[in-house]
Amino acid sequence: MPNLAHAKKALRKAKKAFVRNELIRDGVRKLRKAARVAVDAKNKVDASKVARDLQAALDKAAKRGVVSKNKASRLKSRLAKKLKAL
Secondary structure (H helix, E strand, C coil), X not given: CCCCHHHHHHHHHHHHHHHHHHHHHHHHHHHHHHHHHHHHCCCHHHHHHHHHHHHHHHHXXXXXXXXXXXXXXXXXXXXXXXXXXX
16 A cells, blocks of 8 residues: 555545546457457448447547557458458
């Protein structure tokens, strides 16, 4: 446990940031699963709709530092490749 006031505050902030980041990560994870299901079902309309939402969520997560810019770019690229193959 921290003893100094600034260390206590840093711990409080870190806990809040963890919860906030976890919500964003969870949303991205759910969208990735929905995209995977739509692509596996070969449903082009649903897949493109979910892909658009996933790309936006990944960009926001990367902007906020929840996932790295490179990871977001890599996931978007792989998704686009799968959509093109449909």
